[in-house]
Amino acid sequence: MTDEMLAPLISLGVAGIGGFLMGYGIRKIIKWLMIGAGIIVFILVMLQGAGWIDVNLNKMTADTTTFVNNSDLYPQLTAFTSNFSMFVLAGLTIGGVIGFVKAG
Numbered sequence: 500m501t502d503e504m505l506a507p508l509i510s511l512g513v514a515g516i517g518g519f520l521m522g523y524g525i526r527k528i529i530k531w532l533m534i535g536a537g538i539i540v541f542i543l544v545m546l547q548g549a550g551w552i553d554v555n556l557n558k559m560t561a562d563t564t565t566f567v568n569n570s571d572l573y574p575q576l577t578a579f580t581s582n583f584s585m586f587v588l589a590g591l592t593i594g595g596v597i598g599f600v601k602a603g
Contacts, residue, residue, distance in 0.1 A: 511590040518594025519601075526599045 547554045 500585025507586045510586040514587040514590025515594035516590075518591035518596075520594075521591070521600035522595035523601070524598075525595075 543554050544550070544556075545550045
């Protein structure tokens with residue numbers, strides 16, 4: 500193999516391993532954040548059921564939806580990915596998907 504063929508393969512492999520680790524980590528972080536959010540909502544609903552607090556669940560849902568819809572991550576993602584080659588992005592993507600799916 501020549502060096503011109505080897506360099507993209509090394510980039511693809513290293514980025515794939517990095518993407519796998521990022522996907523695995525992101526899935527674990529999301530899992531714990533969702534567990535924490537579920538516990539908080541459960542506690543709020545239980546306290547409301549006991550009559551200790553008054554929670555407006557419709558307002559909480561509307562505010563959460565507004566926050567998610569107004570988050571503007573596309574420009575940051577575009578600026579981040581514009582500095583990488585096609586092989587690095589392919590490796591990160593493939594490895595990230597495999598890491599996210601296999602992290603179960």
